[in-house]
Amino acid sequence: MALPKTSLPAQNPAIRHNPGSKGPATRLLCASDRTVNPEKFIESIKSIKEINLHIDSVAVDYQKPAEFLSAIQGRDADILILYLPRFTFSFGKLYDSMGDLGIPLLILAQNPDLILIDANFAASLRTNGARVLFATSPTQALQMIKALAAPRILEGKKAVIYGRRFDSTSVPAHNLSEDYIYAQTGVRLQYRPMEELMTRLKSVSEIGAEKEAERWKKEAQQIVEPTESAIFEASKLYVLLRSIMESEGFSAISIDCLALLFNPNPPLPFPCLAFARLRDEGFTAACEADVCGLLSSMFLQEISKKPSFFANVLSVNLDDSTILLSHCVAPLKMMGSEAAPLSYRLRDYHGMGKGVVPEVKFPAGIEVITGAFSKDLQKFIMWPGRIRLGAKDESVAPAFPVGFRRVTCSNNAVVTIKDADHFLQNIAGIHHIMITGNYYRRISEALLGMNIGIVGPSDFTAPETI
Template identity: 20%
Template sequence: MGKIKIKPVFVSYEKGFFRELPSAEEFEKRVNEVYSKLKKLYPEVDFSEPALITDVAGLNRLKSELTYDTDGILVYRLGGIAHKLLADIGLIGPPLIMVGRGVLNHDIVAYLRQRGREAYAVVDEKDLSRLFFFLTARKRVKSTRVLVVSSKSLPSFSAISSAYDLDLMKVKLGIDYEWISSEKLLSETEKVSDKEAREVLDDILSYAIKVEVSEENLLKAVKLYIALKKLLKENYCNAVAVDCAEPIYFEHRVTPCLAFTLLKDEGIPASCEADLSALTAMIILMYLSNKPAFMGNLWLHSAEENIVRYSHDVPPTRILGEDRKPFELHDFHDKNYGATVYVEVPKELKITLARVDSSFSKILVFKGTVKASHEGVGCRETLDIKVNNALDLVEKVANYGHHFAAVLGDYTEELIKLAKMMKIEPECA
């Protein structure tokens, strides 16, 4: 995806009150100082050449210098007032960013926000760094292209509460897509050689502390993983949703569970049952946390103890975003086909869960504490999670659906902030 691209703009214009204008030499010196400092402080940002505006004509020059991929205009007022001129810069298109504690910045930002424009008044360098982080995360979301694998229409018959309008997803969130059939995926799976699959499987087995699935089923699962990676590359996609409940996967005696575990470990969001609501939340969570996500069904376990259960077959092994944790390999629901992973999640870790509604307009966000990790209770991986109010949570879940994405750690504040930046209304439980 690359870095966010920020256009620095330095303004010295319009005397007012006691605000004088610096000399041309002083102005240029200050510009060079600030610009050099920006590049040193924020290496994660691509700063384009600065624009210097000292008259109204400079506004038109700025418009000609901006490119379609400009992610923000960072404005510094180095002399004068220039309220109207600064506001006009914010009306050009890209988000306007102003740094400093001065009330004039808030006046301009409020003017722009009242007119539906995106603008920010950050108070200092630390606050600016935080804004760059969120702009980068949003750009990553908008740079996502999902490979949808299904031979039927969306939503999947096994997840009918899911979002299903792919074009709406593209318009509202900027997430693009490509569609292939399940037959195409399975056809590519059959082309993978035993030798190629064996090399990948040997690496997987080197981390496994228990193996309770046949070599035949493991090789099938690995071949599907290799085929899926090939199709992702061919279609320029960096996320995937597979309608794995389709009968054809049962007929071929294979599931994408292991593939999803491995892909998420590699930073590629992957959703079961072609659930776009869970996938969208997963994309946001993974890009905010830089950790692979869990996905699971959610239900009430104990109202008295405020415990909910969270269960599926696709946990990551790099649960904290770093090295793989030891894991077990099992078949799919003890049905003698497929391959799934179980990872022991330590107790008392914080966890953040989320799901987007079917219109991509709202996101349910909540956090909890892992109280237990079970193998084979419900699906292969099941977590008992203590939440603030389990009854209130499950009542809200009924408005969203049953698959939730999750990452370990408390990212509720960051998730709410990014959701608002993406025009998604956050709801907390």
């Protein structure tokens, strides 16, 4: 990306170039103060073998904003390194002049025993919306460069959503676009009409669907409400979706499933059962055509190599610092591919007499992480926790607008967290994603490489007690 020839903040984040997203080499520009010599540091960057880097350097005067901007304007860079002077009383109006250049800024302080002015400069740049990393040693800066320059964790993965473009029935995302999503995450997203699934479902092999249906029935502890026909139709949809994922190389899929609720004769089976199986098989299957939820699921499943629980945040209890997560799709292999699958009962969808969902009981005491991208994909809200119990609410709701007879979804988990009030003020949206285990360090490193910030509690360890 050529650095802008204006001091105004970047006006179109959708064209922002993130390191690792394209091209054979990540381009670094080191802007060093004229009073210091960066050659040793630059040589250490060149010695990094595992990542293809191209580094350019320019000498600047940090006390002269116009001269500084003139020196960097028009230069191609994916990462800008600000190699500061050893001491200064102030950086003046430089941060106002720089705005947000649209790429990560890595500030390297030269005097780790006297960082107050440098730290203030970094904080001031952040007020412009810039993503700023602050290092107090060359070793720390090199680690940051490696993380920033490595290919992003979701780079080049493909996802498909069946439904209206960025207009989910329950979670619209009109602020996003395909180009912006790729710039932020590396994911190539496409939309397709739900009518395509309706047409293709008619040609699905009944033999494959029968085999899948028998497996669900055989392995279930109990079949409570669903009919044989409902299980078979749900299995047909799984066979279709699995074939689409495999034949076209998709890593993730979603359907605007809540649109089906408003049709007395839904043209498609509810996808809950199919999505549970797909997640167990390593795919991301996100509910309700929720774009941010889909990307969050892809991210956490890629980090953990485990299927995720895509859940509504039903409530936050500030008194006992718990959250209630609930949804109708729960994978059976949440503990990992090598662990025993969770046992399940087959239920209908919210007591409506339609659909099939696997109802599991989450094991109490296990450590989990819940997380989700913010609506603008600029932040990742992440909270460690520990499952307290699976909560069930079987109360009926005869007056519920879309015909729900059971108030909550079939799968529920009460999760103990820290700083519940802070969580409440930073909920990412309707959905948060839960995975078992604590992957804070891996998540942090991956988000650093994606130029995405973290919002979370003051302590990222899970509560010891539930």
